[in-house]
Amino acid sequence: MAKEKTLNDLFHDTLKDIYYAERKILKTLPKMARAAQSAELKASIEKHKDQTEGQIERLQQVFEILGKRAQGKTCDAIEGIIAEGEEILEEYKGTAALDAGIISSAQAVEHYEITRYGTLKRWAETLGMQDAADLIDQNLQEESQTDEDLSTLADTVNKSAAG
Numbered sequence: 001m002a003k004e005k006t007l008n009d010l011f012h013d014t015l016k017d018i019y020y021a022e023r024k025i026l027k028t029l030p031k032m033a034r035a036a037q038s039a040e041l042k043a044s045i046e047k048h049k050d051q052t053e054g055q056i057e058r059l060q061q062v063f064e065i066l067g068k069r070a071q072g073k074t075c076d077a078i079e080g081i082i083a084e085g086e087e088i089l090e091e092y093k094g095t096a097a098l099d100a101g102i103i104s105s106a107q108a109v110e111h112y113e114i115t116r117y118g119t120l121k122r123w124a125e126t127l128g129m130q131d132a133a134d135l136i137d138q139n140l141q142e143e144s145q146t147d148e149d150l151s152t153l154a155d156t157v158n159k160s161a162a163g
C-alpha cells in the first residue's frame with residue numbers, strides 16, 4: 001500500500017518545484033534582457049533578475065524552517081513556458097513585435113510564480129509555519145508587482161508593435 005502522504009509532503013514537493021523554477025528563471029532573465037529592444041524593458045528585466053536572487057535566498061530559508069536541504073525538482077511547467085519564450089526570441093528577432101512577445105513570455109512566468117506562491121503561502125499558514133508564509137508572501141508581492149509593471153510597459157510597447 002502507498003505510504004500515507006500529508007500536506008507537509010505536498011508543501012515540500014511544491015517548494016522544490018518553485019526552487020527549481022526560480023533558478024531556471026535566474027538563468028533565463030539575462031537572455032531576455034539582452035534581447036529586449038526597449039531600454040525600459042531591459043532595465044525592468046534586469047531589476048527582476050536581482051530580485052530573483054533574493055527570492056532564491058528566501059526559499060533557502062523556507063527549506064531551513066522545514067529542516068530540509070534546499071533542493072530543486074524538475075518543473076516541466078516552467079521548462080515549457082521558457083521554451084515558448086525562447087521560440088518567440090528566435091521567431092521575432094529584429095521585428096517590431098519582439099518586445100511585445102518578450103513581455104508576454106515574462107508575464108507567463110510571473111503568473112506561474114504567482115500561482116505557486118499563492119498556494120504555498122496558504123499551505124504554510126495551514127501548517128502553522130507563519131515565518132515561512134511571510135517569506136513566501138514577500139516573493140509573492142514581488143512577482144505581483146513585476147506583473148503589474150510589465151502590464152504598464154506593455155501599454156507603450158504594444159502600440160509600437162502594432163506598427
Ligand SMILES: [Fe+2]
Binds near residue numbers: 022055143
Ligand atoms: Fe521569482
Ligand SMILES: [Fe+2]
Binds near residue numbers: 109110113143
Ligand atoms: Fe518573477
